[in-house]
Amino acid sequence: MGGLFASLLASFYTTLGERILFFIYGKGRKIYKKESIWNKILTKPSHCRKCNTNISPLFLTPIIGGLLTKGRCNTCNTKFSYYYSITEFLFFILFIINLYFLNNILFSVIFSFFIGHIIISMITDYNKFILDYENLPFILFFGVLSIYTLNGSLPGWDNLYVGLGFFITFFLVVFVYPTGMGMGDVFYISIYSFLVGHPLWIFFLNTAYILALLSSVLTLKKNEKFLKKKIPMGFYYGIAVIITYIIKIYFKIEY
Numbered sequence: 379m380g381g382l383f384a385s386l387l388a389s390f391y392t393t394l395g396e397r398i399l400f401f402i403y404g405k406g407r408k409i410y411k412k413e414s415i416w417n418k419i420l421t422k423p424s425h426c427r428k429c430n431t432n433i434s435p436l437f438l439t440p441i442i443g444g445l446l447t448k449g450r451c452n453t454c455n456t457k458f459s460y461y462y463s464i465t466e467f468l469f470f471i472l473f474i475i476n477l478y479f480l481n482n483i484l485f486s487v488i489f490s491f492f493i494g495h496i497i498i499s500m501i502t503d504y505n506k507f508i509l510d511y512e513n514l515p516f517i518l519f520f521g522v523l524s525i526y527t528l529n530g531s532l533p534g535w536d537n538l539y540v541g542l543g544f545f546i547t548f549f550l551v552v553f554v555y556p557t558g559m560g561m562g563d564v565f566y567i568s569i570y571s572f573l574v575g576h577p578l579w580i581f582f583l584n585t586a587y588i589l590a591l592l593s594s595v596l597t598l599k600k601n602e603k604f605l606k607k608k609i610p611m612g613f614y615y616g617i618a619v620i621i622t623y624i625i626k627i628y629f630k631i632e633y
């Protein structure tokens with residue numbers, strides 16, 4: 379039941395991330411009135427982006443729904459991405475592992491919400507280089523609660539020092555070299571490093587930049603200059619913070 383709940387949550391958050399892009403930053407902004415946008419974002423039934431047909435409940439089944447539709451819209455045959463099913467499956471597996479090895483249902487639930495909000499930031503940054511400030515309080519809230527339910531204590535002074543150190547360093551970087559990254563990146567990396575604390579911030583930072591470097595090199599097109607390539611760092615910070623938390627969980631299980 380818990381795994382099912384987590385995969386439903388994954389489905390909710392991936393949809394939410396895409397709807398924020400469409401309704402707040404994309405074409406949807408012009409179609410609907412400002413007051414009704416959040417209402418539309420949260421209540422419009424799942425539908426095909428192309429032909430607007432609602433998706434039948436059977437195909438909304440987490441994880442296997444995507445396989446049942448054979449990855450296509452039943453009406454207009456538009457292809458759906460398999461990444462919905464993959465994300466739902468990852469949430470499912472993470473929940474089961476957390477519950478089985480930690481025997482901590484509260485943490486398992488809160489951690490699912492936490493990575494849900496990280497997924498939103500990853501989707502918006504990857505597609506449009508947007509890191510929502512509105513999402514930050516949720517990340518902070520569920521991140522702190524995850525630490526509390528995992529360790530039984532709130533983040534300490536060392537977390538605060540790490541977060542502040544990151545904030546000052548990256549703020550100066552943006553100040554000196556403003557085209558490199560935005561203030562959104564500064565806030566996100568500071569909050570993530572605050573949440574992972576000392577000494578895991580070293581692992582977090584390295585993972586984010588190694589992943590960004592590797593995938594930028596691998597996806598570099600011909601005639602594209604590496605130093606000119608725009609990199610969605612918020613996306614890589616997101617992956618890195620999730621991996622770092624998985625390491626935290628592993629230490630908890632092992633020691």
Ligand SMILES: [Zn+2]
Pocket residue numbers: 426427428429430431451452453454455456
């Ligand atoms: Zn369709």
